[in-house]
Amino acid sequence: MTVKELNKSKTPIVKINKTLDKLAAKVLFPDKLEEANRILKTVGLPKTKTS
DSSP: OOHHHHHHOSSOOOOOOGGGGGGTTSOSOHHHHHHHHHHHHHTOOOOOOOO
16 A cells, blocks of 8 residues: 555554564563452453344
8 A cells, every 4th residue: 555545544554563472472461461360250341232
C-alpha cells in the first residue's frame, strides 16, 4: 500500500514491538490476578445474551 492509501484507510496500522515477548510469561500484578481469580471462582462469568 502507498502512503496515500494508508492515510485514507479507516483501519489502524499497528506495529507490534517484539521486545514485549519477554513479558509474556511474567505476572506483572500478582495481587490483582489473585483477586480476579477469586472473584471469578465465587461469582463466575456474566451471562451473555444469545439470539
